[in-house]
Amino acid sequence: MSKARIKIKFFAVTAIEVGAKEKILTVSKDLNEALKEIEKIINWPLKSNLEKNRICLMLNGRAVKMPIEKRALVDGDVMALIPIMGGG
Amino acid sequence: MLKFKKDKCVGCSICEIICSMEHEGCVNTKKARLRYRDNWPQIGRVDFCRNCAAKPCVKACKEQALSMDSEKNLQFNIDLCTGCLDCSEVCPFGTLPTDGKYPLFCDSCNGMYQCVNWCPTKALVR
């Protein structure tokens, strides 16, 4: 199977723009491919926000290196899109 | 004409800061032509001369420091002002800012409305 069933979480202002705090999606196993698919599904400029350093991409609690590394997703992976923030 | 939208105000005083800079060349909110008055813990309001139609201040001023121009906008000549504050007494809104001695009338920055330009939440609009 070339697909993985993953959960994506959205936070703060990203959640408002996307319209959800989390989604469960079946996407391509290849991380880069998956991100393209996700961008279409949520109708939100994922790629450009990543490139402009306006969000951080986390996978299972760890930040994903930029440029996006070659990586295979598996069922149950949890992705998170976090607006780059300072502290509280 | 300057308008205040209370539901958008966050009480930052940036309007007072920029107003004083524009008119005095330094930062001194006590000389701003508008004044934020807080209502902690809730947001209060911003007071300023509203250039109202009635303008009872013009008649009240014994020194004739207040007048109207051809477009019925309020004109204030500080050189004639003695600081009696009768204008403030008769103001129908009762909220005219003063610097302690002299009244402070909004002049819209000659149509530039700096406070409107700088208000971060569009609580002040034309």
Place this chain on the structure above:
Amino acid sequence: MNDKLPGYAGKILTIDLTEGSFNIEDLPQELVENYLGAKGFGAKILHDELPKNCDPLSPENMLIFATGPLTGTLTPASGRSVIVTKSPLTGIWLDSNCGGSFGPEMKAAGFDIIKIKGKAENPVVVLINNSEITIEAAEDLWGIDTLTTHELLKKKHGEDYKVACIGEAGEKQVLMAGVIAEGRAYGRGGAGAVFGSKNLKAVVVKGNNGINIDNYQEFMIANREAKNEIAISPDTGGSRPKFGTNSIYSFIREAGVLPVKNFQGGTYSGAEEVDEHELVKELYEQDRSCFGCPIACSKYSKVKKGKYVDKYVEGPEYENVWAFGAHCGNSDMGAVVYAEYLCDYYGIDSISAGNAIGFIMECYEKGLVSKEQLGFECSFGNDDAIINLVHLMGKREGFGETLGEGVRRAAKVLGHDSESFAMHVKGLELPAYDPRASFGMGLAYATSDRGGCHLSAFPVKAEVLSNNHRMDPLSTEFKAELVKNEQDWFTIVDSLGICLFAIFALGPNQITDLLYSLTGQKIFSSTEELMKIGERVNNLTRLFNLSEGITSKDDTLPARLLKERLSEGPGKGQIVPLEEMLQDYYLVRGWTKDGKPTSKKLNQLGLSDNV
């Protein structure tokens, strides 16, 4: 107006409460060029003038209010000022920072610095109206809460006065008492107790002096750029205005950095339901700003239903949502609102208070303190216990007497190895980040000049919230440089008199543009020179701490963080490898292996006369 020093008020006010006298002097140029303002001014004065090893609650201790050159100006987030003193809670350096509008008003009255020494015979209020200084009897205010004190003083003297005052906690010299000023707080470290020890109820100030601008055109250009940067940033122009300080809540939790139940980890009933969206929906009613701030991160919140209906607060802030929430195993945000309100009411540091409550909950569950001793049950998740304990600490009654002295002292009283889970560094209670999932934060806690502080450096941003792969939260690499550089940079921000949140959008070049165009001081046109000032101030606070008895042994973390491994989350299995980061840090700082600035370093910073 002061023609000589654009950006500054130009004067220092010194008040002697013992003599009932005051004097006003000019702000010296050397102080400005070498120490910049606010925290920097405080460091130089405290180091030079405070008698060594004095009792922080004696008349010998000083209170130093100070603003920075950017305080009260068009610069974004320019409402800030500091109180510098020797902390009665930690026994070492304290700079306590406050937003709101007190700092700008103090500067409008004509003072960059207000020094208060001695002790009044009876409760007094210091009233400042430009250069008219009065020390007024205030017995009628003693015992009154901070909110009512504000109302009464403004009613008596005029609504245009700004107030900084203590409540019952400060009056009774509760060691974690703070000073409340116009809805904000000089919260941490016990400055309120120092007020109380001097019989000082409040400082009340108003003024109408202007702040001169050296190069108006350049200052406007710099401000337009700053305004734009703040507005387009996803932080200061996006999440922070909407969610306030809670904008980071759920992803800090996601990253495993949110400490639960006194840093034990695990979960609790209702934990998943708390996040920044829920707070907006259930609590927030209005946005509020400090003076000069376009971000408007503060909120007016009111509880709409449930047990705490109609309770309100300016807040709740992220640190309190944690301290009275996850840290205590509590998911009732109404209780959080009320607890934070009570901390304002009594005038007590909410981070220390909340941290102490979580500590005593663990002690209760371990049987180290009983229901009889406390007067009520006190397991994790018991919101009544939280409220009861804030009252008791605020009033210095019952068990609050012990707990209000801080977890370090409370652990000594309770014994049974409770010291290993008393979560403080150098006596200051830890805030809302678990460094076992963010190693750099562990180094930051261990080396902050005022103790367990999250505002001296904030590696969580670089490690957890950044795309930069070099900053792995579970690696020690590069952390020493990161912490040193952030400490120096944040110290500059604390010396400028602006809010840290401004620099989540503005960089050093934008700051120097603002500062140089405002002040015209050549030395401030160079970011290198500015960083040197930050480094100088941090070395001076280190010298102060060393002379007050701090050694490298105190640059440490609670045993729990060094020995107990996190049980779940991205930091699962981790403890903080502090020692290697610490040695790197001393090296990077130019200090000896024992954490002392070398003479070479002190020479470089022009501090060799200060040893």
